[in-house]
Amino acid sequence: GFVASLSLPWSSQDGRLATTCSFQSQFDAYKKANQMFADVVYEHYQEGDVVWCHYYHLMFLPKYLKERNIQIRVGWFLHTPFPSSEIYRTLPSRSEILRSVPAADLL
Template sequence: MKQRLLVVANRLPVSAVRRGEESWSLDISAGGLVSALLGVKEVDAKWIGWVGVNVPDEIWQRALTKALAEKRCIPVFLDEEIVHQYYNGYCNNILWPLFHYLGLPQEDRLATTRSFQSQFDAYKRANQMFADVDNEHYEEGDVVWCHDYHLMFLPKCLKEYNSNMKVGWFLHTPFPSSEIHRTIPSRSDLLRSVLAADLVG
């Protein structure tokens, strides 16, 4: 029996396009992680992630979930407000620039300060939603592999469900230096959450 691997990333390896009444077309997405995992044959891998589109209707969600299951994908449905605050806000406004040594643009500093708490709250809420979906599909003995700065809270959320769950977290860039890391809002919460993983890479 193959080892089961649950890959949890911000986006699924497929792009979904609505086609007619209750049907979806799925195309393989480009990207290094997608390409790398297509070649892994030794494990039974399933991919958990955001579908990349807003799907508020439950009938459409069920249809898309069924279509994705054929591709061994499990969707996380995030609404537009969470995507705006979590992905466009905290991930891309704060973490991405700092993790790439760009800092925050001077004109954005005040706006970032004002909206930081709502963005950070949405970031934690989104990470919890990923954890909820993972926990629904987790089976004893599975290895859960979390990816990148979008999901730094995920290891902690998963360990709160099951302290014996095998969890790895991988950052797709070098980890920022201490001089940069100390400028990240809520850096201690993020670091403690990452360190809940069994393996960090």
């Protein structure tokens, strides 16, 4: 799905983005999965906890957690170099990603 379409261009930096006729449905499912993850994290969250989000699988988790509680301390870590601007600008979802990831307190 959506995450698989990101893994190749992000890790190889070669500019290939998987294109499918159902990109929007894959992207919606990806965001829904992040929202479901946020629901579970929030259920178990206790004041003072720090939530670490790893890799591109959870790019929307910081935003979804902060929408529920701005006080939640969130870190986000990408295990590979962030894609170059040439690659990043090819992502149809780039604007939404750019608004979500910086919701983390530590990148």
